[in-house]
Amino acid sequence: MTDIPPRCWNESEQAAVREQLERILRSTSFQQSRRRSRFLEYIIDETLAGRGDRLKGYTIACEVFDRPGTFDANIDPVVRVEAGRVRDRLREYYDGAGQGDPIRVELPKGTYTPSIEFRRTEAPPNAAEPQNADGQAHAAGAEAHAERVSGRFARAKRSPVALSAFAVFFLLIAAAGWWAVRSSAPKPVAGEAGGPADIASVPAMAVLPFTNLSGDPKEDYFSDGLTEDIQTELARSRDLRVIARNSTFQFKGQPVDVQKIGRDLKVRYVLQGSARRVGDNVRITTQLIDAKTGSHVWAEKYDREMADLLVVQDEVVNQIVGKVAGSYGAIESSEAKSALRKSPEQIQSYDLVLRAREIVQWNWTPEIFQTARNFLNKAVALDPENSRARRELAWIAVMGWVFRLDEKPVPADEIARQAAKAVELDPADARARMIAASAYFFTKQLDRFGAEAAQALDLAPYDAEIMSTLGCMISAAGDHDRGVALAEKANRINPDASIGWYNSTVYTALYLAGNYRRALEIAKQGIQDMFYVYLEIIPIYGQLGMKPDAADAWRRMQRLYPGATLQSFADWWRLWNINDDEVGRLMDGVHKSGIFEPDARTGP
Structure with missing residues (x-):
């Protein structure tokens, strides 16, 4: 990237930077905050005017935030606080919508002077090209953006490549064409008529x-x-x-x-x-x-x-x-109650999705899943382009298969197809991204899982259900620190949305760390009448020598999972991408529970 020094801006450079500023200010990260926008506009204007190195907190307080001449930064931290917000929002913008923008703007810590970098492979407009010892122009290297994947699924995709002059020229032309198409393409905005959220x-x-x-x-x-x-x-x-x-x-x-x-x-x-x-x-x-x-x-x-x-x-x-707005939030609950009060003549596709979401939030049984599926199919019949209905159908397909709630589970390849379709219908829907991530997780496409999980968490960092669900999967696949951190944060935001996912994530990690007593405490906090709950608590009982409790859990599990065997335990944990070493440690607890001893297999 080419770093432009201060006080050297020609007209073309200034025009390019101002165009980039407009893109940033139109983004979700800035459009709702006039204070934040004024701050960024001011420091960029001052920088383009050649005064960037003289930006001070006092000046910003007076010019941007209308503070009097008696302003004292030691008493009033407004500039420092707003600078932190601008810094975070710029990072958020470039992690998302601005990933491919030609100019990157940052606000480094310890200064109010923005860093403005041209990310194009050619030099900035009208700027002199650097020369080598022979007087020949150097060709700038081209950087390919790696797909942003979080946690242990991140993979390095960049390597330095020497390019011929022809190759560089070809890449520049391709990049320019891509940028023109990307910039001119209309982008759906949540809540705008004609967009995914009508x-x-x-x-x-x-x-x-x-x-x-x-x-x-x-x-x-x-x-x-x-x-x-x-x-x-x-x-x-x-x-x-x-x-x-x-x-x-x-x-x-x-x-x-x-x-x-x-x-x-x-x-x-x-x-x-x-x-x-x-x-x-x-x-x-x-x-x-x-x-x-x-x-x-x-x-x-x-x-x-x-x-x-x-x-x-x-x-x-x-x-x-x-x-307020996350899954299991106040608005979703209020809207669901309103939908339940409507007569058949008043029911719209949106109402049917709300009804489906409401009934599967608190209890998962085959009967409830089938009822929800019926609601969603009716929603699609009323509105074939209803992305929410298709999203929720994909979710029920994934969870129905994993948690044995479908008599005839949807085939794995069809589940992945449905989930991908939900994202295609609305790429900015965080829940659709979460559902796609889940489908890829259980179909062993872990690279794609990591990419979709990162997108979902970036799009909805406040949604406790998304956070806890993906945290559970991330931890199961081996990144326990990050998975547990996500689950615990979700539980602080909204315990109703994270129950089950949070408990399973934390007690499994505690078990693998040898903290069996604390694992049991967390497991009992989230007890639900589902087979996996009993399956996962049995090894904890085994390690604590609580054989009667393990036997009771085994009988309850058999009622919900007829025909379960010792192999069923290992199959369950491998479905969750738990590695062989950890599966072995979990199975050790199952063996110690005594449930497969002759006396334990004969019971009421």
């Missing part, structure tokens, strides 16, 4: 500016930052339409009539809240209101110590968004 079929909501109750207007940066971050994260959801910031911030400091706001903005839900800082502590309260009825759907308060402002804010924002 306006008519998803609930709309407004996030009102959080109220600063600290008594000091200087603290507005914290409450405003909370609001903007919540808006940004909620806007990721494909099952929700979030009203833009410029429509909601007009209500800042105004008396709130939620039902009138609902009518004016045409939204079903309104999220409002407050922040109060007292010394080193902060209390954040929030409530979700049904704007149609004025009733409360959900409310919560968060008390935190302000050791690290950004860490606290990220944690609270993730928890709020996860409880």
